[in-house]
Amino acid sequence: MDRTEKSELVAELNRTFAETSVVIVTRNLGLTVAQSTELRTKMREAGARYKVAKNRLARIAIEGTDYTTLSDLLTGPTGLSTSTDPVAPAKVVVDFAKANDKLEIVGGQMGTTVLDANGVKALATMPSLDELRAKIVGLIVAPATKLATITQAPAAQIARVLAAYAEKEAA
Numbered sequence: 001m002d003r004t005e006k007s008e009l010v011a012e013l014n015r016t017f018a019e020t021s022v023v024i025v026t027r028n029l030g031l032t033v034a035q036s037t038e039l040r041t042k043m044r045e046a047g048a049r050y051k052v053a054k055n056r057l058a059r060i061a062i063e064g065t066d067y068t069t070l071s072d073l074l075t076g077p078t079g080l081s082t083s084t085d086p087v088a089p090a091k092v093v094v095d096f097a098k099a100n101d102k103l104e105i106v107g108g109q110m111g112t113t114v115l116d117a118n119g120v121k122a123l124a125t126m127p128s129l130d131e132l133r134a135k136i137v138g139l140i141v142a143p144a145t146k147l148a149t150i151t152q153a154p155a156a157q158i159a160r161v162l163a164a165y166a167e168k169e170a171a
Contacts, residue, residue, distance in 0.1 A: 006057060013053060013061030013080075022086040024093055024108035024120055025073040028052065031102050039103070042092045048083035070116050073106050085129040086110050094124035 001011075017023065031039070035140075036052070043050040055074040057136065062068050090108075097103045098105035105117045127135070 007161050009053065010057050010061045013051070013058060014065065016049065016051070016082050018064060020082040022082065022089060022108060022110045022123075023067050023070060024081040024089050024115075025106040026081065026093060026097075027079045027104040027106050028079055029102045029104055031100070035100060035102065039092070039096050041088040042096065043081060043089060046082055046083070046087035046088040046092050047091065048092060048141045049086055050079055050081050050089075051067060052077075057169045066112060067109050070107075070109055074110075077134045078106070079103075082106075086121060087126050090120050090124040091128065092119055107159050 010023060026037075040050045055076075055078060058074050058078070058080065059071045062071055081093055086165045093103070097105055105120050107117055108115045108120050108123075110123065113119075
């Protein structure tokens with residue numbers, strides 16, 4: 001990798017760190033290409049990104065962002081998972097690590113909160129941003145649905161009474 005490619009990679013990582021709300025650091029202990037591809041695919045489907053970068057370049061890219069405390073975690077073969085949804089990459093990494101012992105969760109950071117491996121696992125148990133939005137919409141719609149049901153009930157009762165009288169007179 002020549003100097004211009006390195007500087008482009010550092011600039012790209014720096015933009016990613018500036019735009020993201022969570023960074024999870026993992027250690028790759030012999031992942032195959034197929035396994036790495038599978039992990040990247042799952043991350044993409046969840047709306048997250050997974051990037052393997054040289055530790056030195058990642059440390060340079062972290063400078064000037066909120067994630068400078070992560071530089072201590074960047075040792076050995078590491079991978080960085082990022083997303084604007086703080087829960088999505090945590091869920092994917094934890095699920096993948098359960099099925100594959102070659103991926104070790106080192107830690108991460110959500111905003112200014114530094115997370116250890118257990119913190120990342122706890123983050124993975126939380127509902128995702130989309131799930132929370134769905135619950136809020138459900139809570140907003142529920143009273144309107146109940147109100148519509150209640151207002152229709154008297155009209156339905158009147159219609160049943162009239163239908164019963166009509167049947168009684170027809171017989």
